[in-house]
Each structure stands twice: as C-alpha cells, then as structure tokens.
Amino acid sequence: MSAEPVGAERRAVIVGAGVAGLTAAIALRQRGWQVEVLERAAGVEPAGSGLSLWPNGLRGLDVIGVGAAIREQSLAATEGGMRDTAGRWLSRTDIAALRDRYGDLVVIHRNQLSDLLRTALGTGPLRFGCAVEAVEFTGRGVRVRHSAGTTDADLVLGADGINSTLRATLWPRARRPVYAGYTAWRTIVTPAEPVLAGGETLGRGQRFGIAPLRDGRVYMFGTANLPAGQRDPGRELDELRRRFGSWHDPIPALLAAADPAAILRHDIYELPPLDTYVRERAALLGDAAHAMTPNLGQGANLAVEDAVTLAAVLDRAPDIPGALTEYDRIRRARVQPLARLSHRMGAALQLALPAVTPVRNAVLRLAPDAAALRALGPVLSWAPPA
Structure with missing residues (x-):
C-alpha cells in the first residue's frame, strides 16, 4: 500500500x-x-x-x-456498591481507593x-x-x-x-x-430530599440503580427479565412502582418524585x-x-x-x-x-x-x-x- x-x-x-x-x-x-x-x-x-x-x-x-x-x-x-432489597450491603466499592489507584469517576x-x-x-x-x-x-x-x-x-x-x-x-x-433477556427503564428525577449515595439494588430477576447528579437531580434505572417488545405508554411508572416501590429508601421517594411522561423504556440488546x-x-x-x-x-x-x-x-x-x-x-x-x-x-x-x-x-x-x-x-x- x-x-x-x-x-x-x-x-x-x-x-x-x-x-x-x-x-x-x-x-x-x-x-x-x-x-x-x-x-x-x-x-x-x-x-x-x-x-x-x-x-x-x-x-x-x-x-x-x-x-x-x-x-x-x-x-x-x-x-457505590450493591445492596439487597432491604438495603443491606452485599458489596461496597471503595471510591476513594479507586480514585487513588486509577483516577476520577x-x-x-x-x-x-x-x-x-x-x-x-x-x-x-x-x-x-x-x-x-x-x-x-x-x-x-x-x-x-x-x-x-x-x-x-x-x-x-x-x-x-x-x-x-x-x-x-x-x-x-x-x-x-440480540436481545439480552431484560428491559430497562430510565429517568431523571428531582427528589424532595438530597440523595448523596449511589449504587445498585439486586432483587430476583430485577435491579434498581441510583446515580446522583451534580445539580441535585438523580438518575435512576430499573431492569426486569421480560420478553422483548412490551410497552405500555403512560403506565410505565406504575410498573416501576409496582416492582420497586417496596424496596429500601430512597427508592420509594424517587419513584414518588418521577414524572410518568419522562420514563424511558428500552429493551437491552447486544451486538x-x-x-x-x-x-x-x-x-x-x-x-x-x-x-x-x-x-x-x-x-x-x-x-x-x-x-x-x-x-x-x-x-x-x-x-x-x-x-x-x-x-x-x-x-x-x-x-x-x-x-x-x-x-x-x-x-x-x-x-x-x-x-x-x-x-x-x-x-x-x-x-x-x-x-x-x-x-x-x-x-x-x-x-x-x-
């Protein structure tokens, strides 16, 4: 060449x-x-x-x-880290050690x-x-x-x-x-009380994640094992509350603050x-x-x-x-x-x-x-x- x-x-x-x-x-x-x-x-x-x-x-x-x-x-x-649905830690990520060893997150x-x-x-x-x-x-x-x-x-x-x-x-x-076997809901909310800690909570066939943002808002997501292609526009927040509303704080408060029109739902695919x-x-x-x-x-x-x-x-x-x-x-x-x-x-x-x-x-x-x-x-x- x-x-x-x-x-x-x-x-x-x-x-x-x-x-x-x-x-x-x-x-x-x-x-x-x-x-x-x-x-x-x-x-x-x-x-x-x-x-x-x-x-x-x-x-x-x-x-x-x-x-x-x-x-x-x-x-x-x-x-950061992972909890069970009652809020007990399953594993914790030492963010300070991560930052010292690898850099900013x-x-x-x-x-x-x-x-x-x-x-x-x-x-x-x-x-x-x-x-x-x-x-x-x-x-x-x-x-x-x-x-x-x-x-x-x-x-x-x-x-x-x-x-x-x-x-x-x-x-x-x-x-x-190829469909990975689970769907995901995502949204950003402004909670009534500050949320300072993030991480994921593990259930059976479903998860809930929290990530605070700089301006006081919180990015949150949920996943669940479901067939691909299911949608219920206007009622996705109801589904999230049904699945995750009884999980540990601050999940119920975040769901209470969510706007039904702002819920995104995407099936998870991989190439x-x-x-x-x-x-x-x-x-x-x-x-x-x-x-x-x-x-x-x-x-x-x-x-x-x-x-x-x-x-x-x-x-x-x-x-x-x-x-x-x-x-x-x-x-x-x-x-x-x-x-x-x-x-x-x-x-x-x-x-x-x-x-x-x-x-x-x-x-x-x-x-x-x-x-x-x-x-x-x-x-x-x-x-x-x-």
Missing part, C-alpha cells in the same frame, strides 16, 4: 453525532483533518438519562481537551456531555437531518451519498449506534443485535462480535462496532477510547488502510473480552430463581471488597496511545 500524499488535507465523513462520533470528529480536527458529521436526527434530542465516566474514559476526553470541563459539570462519585447527564462535545467541535462540521443512503469505495477514497447530497472523502466512520446504517451497508453478513471493525476505508466505532449490555457502565467510555485510538493510529501510520488495520487489532482485543464479561455480569445480576439468588447474594457478601477493585484494573487502567 502506498503512503498518503504528503501535505494533502485529509477528509473524513462521520456517521452519527453521539459520543463516539463527536469525540472522533474533535480528535481528527485537532490533527488537521477536515470532518463532516452526518446525524440522521433533525436536532438535538433530549436524553432522560445519566452516565458514568470512568478513569479510562476521562483520560480519553482529556486527550481532546474537554476532560476539565466535564469534571466541572459532573458529580464525583462518593459511594464521575456521573454526568448525557445531554451535558453531548453539549460539551458539540461546543468543542463547533457547529460547522455537524449536519442534522442528514441520513446516509449509500457508501461506495472509489480507489483511494470513499463516496457517501446522503439526503443532502454527496460527499467524497478519504475515510468514513460509522458511529451511528447499535442499529448502524453504515454497518448494515458495508457489513451485510454481520449478525443482527454479536464482529470479525473486523474495518473495511477498506471504513471503520466502526462505539455501539456500531461493539454494543454491549450496560453492566460494566463502559459504553460511553469505550466509545471515547475508540475515537482517540483511531485518531492516534491515523496520525502515525503512513496510509489510511494500514492505520485501520492497526485500529482493528487494538480495539477488538480490548473490547470483545469486556463485552463477554458484561454479558456474564448481566446473567448473574438478573438471576431470578428463588433457590439461586440467595447464593449469589451470599457470594457477594463474602467476597472481599478489595478483590472487586483489583478486578477493575484491566478495565480502568487503559491509557491513550501515544
């Missing part, structure tokens, strides 16, 4: 304006690329959820210069993170209401046809989520996302592993490449890792196809074991058999808290490539 022309300005089309796409766009622009981000949605869509940014993700965000602003607008985690509203990334990118490269229709390779480049016309580029990146259009177009034989994340001059990032269950809390963090890794290898490789080959090797080795781990964690945390869940809880109680901290090492110690 021949090297790219010296001094030529390289151009990338990025499909999707989520965490992966915006981070990649910023990282590439900082390295002299011309970028165009195509987002199918007509505008910024409100997201009624929060997310955790772990030390590995924050290191990647530091690379593109937004880490400090994110820390200012997020809440540093203070307490924060919780932020998803919209705030998106706003900070869009501000860092600027409005010029971002086109809303622009759906990709076709992609074709043209020797030394790629042509992307979309609802606003045609763009010729050196590289196209698919960062358009688990139901990626780019993946469906260029990876037509890839297996479709079977791909043989490759790249094809010619195309690459997949984030959920488009490796959507996994949310049990590790690493979705946004791994998307950031993908983006800054891709930008770094494009910077140091003599040609784009060679850089993509290196990106694929690095990221599949990193991400696919974590996807399997997250799947196994979900299977354990969603256990429903009456004879099995007490055993699970007993194992959690007996396991040293320090062991969980050590187990996080391979996940949280990631550092951006030079």
Whole structure:
C-alpha cells in the first residue's frame, strides 16, 4: 500500500453525532483533518438519562481537551456498591481507593456531555437531518451519498449506534443485535430530599440503580427479565412502582418524585462480535462496532477510547488502510473480552430463581471488597496511545 500524499488535507465523513462520533470528529480536527458529521436526527434530542465516566474514559476526553470541563459539570462519585432489597450491603466499592489507584469517576447527564462535545467541535462540521443512503469505495477514497447530497472523502466512520446504517451497508453478513433477556427503564428525577449515595439494588430477576447528579437531580434505572417488545405508554411508572416501590429508601421517594411522561423504556440488546471493525476505508466505532449490555457502565467510555485510538493510529501510520488495520487489532482485543464479561455480569445480576439468588447474594457478601477493585484494573487502567 502506498503512503498518503504528503501535505494533502485529509477528509473524513462521520456517521452519527453521539459520543463516539463527536469525540472522533474533535480528535481528527485537532490533527488537521477536515470532518463532516452526518446525524440522521433533525436536532438535538433530549436524553432522560445519566452516565458514568470512568478513569479510562476521562483520560480519553482529556486527550481532546474537554476532560476539565466535564469534571466541572459532573458529580464525583462518593459511594457505590450493591445492596439487597432491604438495603443491606452485599458489596461496597471503595471510591476513594479507586480514585487513588486509577483516577476520577464521575456521573454526568448525557445531554451535558453531548453539549460539551458539540461546543468543542463547533457547529460547522455537524449536519442534522442528514441520513446516509449509500457508501461506495472509489480507489483511494470513499463516496457517501446522503439526503443532502454527496460527499467524497478519504475515510468514513460509522458511529451511528447499535442499529448502524453504515454497518448494515458495508457489513451485510454481520449478525443482527440480540436481545439480552431484560428491559430497562430510565429517568431523571428531582427528589424532595438530597440523595448523596449511589449504587445498585439486586432483587430476583430485577435491579434498581441510583446515580446522583451534580445539580441535585438523580438518575435512576430499573431492569426486569421480560420478553422483548412490551410497552405500555403512560403506565410505565406504575410498573416501576409496582416492582420497586417496596424496596429500601430512597427508592420509594424517587419513584414518588418521577414524572410518568419522562420514563424511558428500552429493551437491552447486544451486538454479536464482529470479525473486523474495518473495511477498506471504513471503520466502526462505539455501539456500531461493539454494543454491549450496560453492566460494566463502559459504553460511553469505550466509545471515547475508540475515537482517540483511531485518531492516534491515523496520525502515525503512513496510509489510511494500514492505520485501520492497526485500529482493528487494538480495539477488538480490548473490547470483545469486556463485552463477554458484561454479558456474564448481566446473567448473574438478573438471576431470578428463588433457590439461586440467595447464593449469589451470599457470594457477594463474602467476597472481599478489595478483590472487586483489583478486578477493575484491566478495565480502568487503559491509557491513550501515544
């Protein structure tokens, strides 16, 4: 393969304006690329959820210069772990020790993170209401046809989520996302009394999670083993109260403060592993490449890792196809074991058999808290490539 022309300005089309796409766009622009981000949605869509940014993700965000602003607008985690439905601790996460060993752990509203990334990118490269229709390779480049016309580029990146259009177009034989066996409700509430501690509570075949945000609001979620496709618009909060309303404080108070119209419900799907994340001059990032269950809390963090890794290898490789080959090797080795781990964690945390869940809880109680901290090492110690 021949090297790219010296001094030529390289151009990338990025499909999707989520965490992966915006981070990649910023990282590439900082390295002299011309970028165009195509987002199918007509505008910024409100997201009624929060997310955790772990030390590995924050290191990647530091690379593109937004880490400090994110820390200012997020809440540093203070307490975490798992409880039973009566509120007794099954395991506790030593947040101070985690921070000392690996770095910051924060919780932020998803919209705030998106706003900070869009501000860092600027409005010029971002086109809303622009759906990709076709992609074709043209020797030394790629042509992307979309609802606003045609763009010729050196590289196209698919960062358009688990139901990626780019993946469906260029990876037509890839297996479709698979239902993980449980559904999730999410919302953000403003409680009457401050909630300072987060964590998860385990029941039989269902869980409830709490994550305080910086402004006094609380992100909360519930999961339950149910068939896919069940919806009852307008009554989802009733279902949450039925399932979790008798659990320990502050869960009943949070449910009492919730707005029925603000409850989001999504079935949890995961993407079977791909043989490759790249094809010619195309690459997949984030959920488009490796959507996994949310049990590790690493979705946004791994998307950031993908983006800054891709930008770094494009910077140091003599040609784009060679850089993509290196990106694929690095990221599949990193991400696919974590996807399997997250799947196994979900299977354990969603256990429903009456004879099995007490055993699970007993194992959690007996396991040293320090062991969980050590187990996080391979996940949280990631550092951006030079």
